[in-house]
Amino acid sequence: MTSATLWYANRATGAVCLILFTVVVLLGIAVRLRGRLPGLPRFGTVTLHRTLSLSATAFLALHITLAVLDTYVDITPADVLVPFVSAYQPLWLGLGTVALDLMLAVLITSLLRERIGHRIWRALHWTAYAAWPVALVHGIGIGTDTGTDWMTWLTVSCVAAVAAAGGVRLAHAARAARRTPAAVLRTAEGARP
Numbered sequence: 001m002t003s004a005t006l007w008y009a010n011r012a013t014g015a016v017c018l019i020l021f022t023v024v025v026l027l028g029i030a031v032r033l034r035g036r037l038p039g040l041p042r043f044g045t046v047t048l049h050r051t052l053s054l055s056a057t058a059f060l061a062l063h064i065t066l067a068v069l070d071t072y073v074d075i076t077p078a079d080v081l082v083p084f085v086s087a088y089q090p091l092w093l094g095l096g097t098v099a100l101d102l103m104l105a106v107l108i109t110s111l112l113r114e115r116i117g118h119r120i121w122r123a124l125h126w127t128a129y130a131a132w133p134v135a136l137v138h139g140i141g142i143g144t145d146t147g148t149d150w151m152t153w154l155t156v157s158c159v160a161a162v163a164a165a166g167g168v169r170l171a172h173a174a175r176a177a178r179r180t181p182a183a184v185l186r187t188a189e190g191a192r193p
Contacts, residue, residue, distance in 0.1 A: 006070035013063035020056035022158040092141035099135035102127045
């Protein structure tokens, strides 16, 4: 494979990763809100979230492999796993490494969920909320398509979708926090005949 082919493939897989991980975050928020997609039962939303998570991870592995194989820049396997040590764009590549490390924590703990317990899994699964914006900033900083119309619209659309879903999630959490046990009891007593 030529260096140009690797470069184009790396750019394409980076954009696909942005789309897939955005959808994964949106589905994760929907699962947490006990939402479901039209035409799917709730377990279908959960299954779709898991399946797309694995698909996004596969594209991420391909994106990283292409970056390492491309000889135009020197990205080593150590640069992939250890943040901010690369000679090439250490900040931006380092942010990608941080996002990868966070996603590996989510992936590994998800695979071990039955063994580590729900509480530990859930606590570590929250790192996915950190991984997405870190990966986004990595793409903005190092991506060669940053500033093109199509990539700008893609990025803005992904950010808007996650921000809207995150806003709904925060509003739902705030509403649940306001419902104190006394308020719940009063509501239950008021409903009695």
